[in-house]
Amino acid sequence: MDKGAVEPVLRGLKAAVEAYLGNSICFVKVALSVEETHNDYLGNIVAGVVRQIGLVEVWAGRPRLPVLALFSKWLHEGDFGEPESLLLIIDNSEYGFDLALVYQEGGLMQPLRHHYHPYTGTENATDKTSLLQHALEEIIKPPFDYDFYGIQVPQTINELVIYGDSIWDPDFRKTLDATLDSRLIRGAFQRQPVYAPAIGLAEMSFRMLNDPSSEVRKTAPFGCCWKSRGKGCPKYYPYRLHVCLM
Structure with missing residues (x-):
């Protein structure tokens, strides 16, 4: 390129x-x-x-795409979610999936684990289910031996963010049910299609441009x-x- x-x-x-x-x-x-x-x-x-x-x-x-989806969630809900909490972010698309385990605290975020898997076009439905389930099991597997500015992160995932153009695919929903806590799924922030990161990025940029102290508009x-x-x-x-x- x-x-x-x-x-x-x-x-x-x-x-x-x-x-x-x-x-x-x-x-x-x-x-x-x-x-x-x-x-x-x-x-x-x-x-x-x-x-x-x-x-x-x-x-x-x-900026990283999973983090932008989280920013979109914050703006939509009007708060930064639970303090000192772990979030699982899932982007499920017909072209692949993108998983991220993120720690958030008062508007700050730190990606801890990440798994991105693009499909080759040769996978059938069973292959996709198996790949996603294995990746989910790995990314949520404790212990979470990470610290954030000296603070040990929690050992429980508190929130779930789901976005992508295939979030209502029946096989995808079955994989979620088989892998994740039902409480997480019921309370998930879900957006379709794949625009959650783009919306988050646009809103973040708009706020920065409209900050009275910003110098970027003069450039x-x-x-x-x-x-x-x-x-x-x-x-x-x-x-x-x-x-x-x-």
């Missing part, structure tokens, strides 16, 4: 979104899978093409905010606003 292959894809995507929204886009944020996050070559290609087509990334670094390409007719760039506040309600 090189810039020549990536550029027309991103240019086409940018043009399609601008046509749909009816205004220019000035900022973007790109997320990669956990494996691709550690691929500096791929990351540099994407970053270079983003700059080349006239966009600015909202912040540096590559937009010259004229981009003007062409967006006020929609592509938030207003710039020179000072952080403080509101006190008595």
Whole structure:
């Protein structure tokens, strides 16, 4: 993969979104899978093409997809979930599955275990069930010998987040029932199709752009905010606003 292959894809995507929204886009944020996050070559290609087509990334670094799904859950529910708790995040798709065991504490999160498995296209339903069940059994297997800033993480999984385009597949639901505690399944945060990470990333970026103390809005390409007719760039506040309600 090189810039020549990536550029027309991103240019086409940018043009399609601008046509749909009816205004220019000035900022973007790109997320990669956990494996691709550690691929500096791929990351540099994407970053270079983003700059080349006239966009600015909202912040540096590559967020991980399971974490973005968790952020989407926080925004939807209006809180950060149970303090000092373990969460199991499952992305089930017709193309594979992505599992993550995450520790959360007051809006902070730390991935502890991760298992990503793309399908090759040769698996039948029995194969997929077996692969997923084995991966689930491994990722939830105690003990959880991890610490978070010196704090030993709990030994019980408290919450379950499920997203993906195949979360209601009967074989997938049977695998959940056979592997996980029924309490977790009943209380799960579930979203279909695969947009939970994208929504979480968009909401995170929007909040950052609209933070009165953020400097990133000033880095937009010259004229981009003007062409967006006020929609592509938030207003710039020179000072952080403080509101006190008595």
